[in-house]
Amino acid sequence: MKFGVVIFPGSNCDADAYHALRDAMGVPTEYIWHEVRDISGFDCIILPGGFTYGDYLRTGAVARFAPVMEAVSEFAAKGGLVLGICNGFQILLEAGLLPGAMLRNRAQRFVCSHQYLRLEQLDTPFTCAGRKGQVVDIPIAHGEGGYYCDEAALSQLEREDRIIFRYCDKEGNITDEANPNGSIANIAGICNKERNILGMMPHPERCSDPLLGWSDGRLVFQSIIQTLAKKVPV
């Protein structure tokens, strides 16, 4: 199996994602430059965090038109796994690969902190190694993390069990106090209808190395690895 970490101008969490996968999880990983149009041979693509194109116009608005994104779209359409973290999630939203949009944090401040998340669904390639209702601590670092979608879209997400992570307190309660940015329904991460694309605002790549004394993020990468290991090679 091979993981690819895309680098856009302004990505800054690419090295962390690369290290988490190659060194902490021990899987073959390569960087993918944003101008590359051929991403055959990869099994999972990571769109990492950062401030691509300076977040100019809207966060992720310019990156979604990068040459590599056409390949990522096709890759996802064929069932390839795509994980968008923070700015990566924003790029997936702007690209229309996931529904909704991001608003500036309601407190008008960049928030960088520990964050409890509740695992809502296990039947995705990104969470299958977890336990239902499991509470994990995966850090957030963002200024525009207020997930928004209209009533119809929210109903659909809930009906189709596509809300994957929610901001919660230590006990797993979904409260307004535990919501760091004003996201509707405390949404921290969602997936697409086919469940092969996940976008999440928190950073699992920042807590996947036991050396740092904090590895709740391993759950996400472990799930992907488990999923890929089960796939019958073509």
Place this chain on the structure above:
Amino acid sequence: MPKAKIYITLKKTVMDAQGQTVQRALQNLGFTEAKSLRIGKYLEMELEGNNSSAMKARVQEMCAKLLANPIIEDYRVEIE
């Protein structure tokens, strides 16, 4: 050269935390008559062309494709 004036605003259904914050600041400065404030973007574009309605249509396309996010923003285009 003709100029396009583009106004991009948050949809009415979207909460404008930035606008609310600034409105509170105005209140604190004594401008108590400012009851609500919403903040948007204003863009000016010089463009080549001579047909006003054709240019307007093109700029609206630019808005739909890149300049605005139709999920959370509305846009209005003026050509002069």
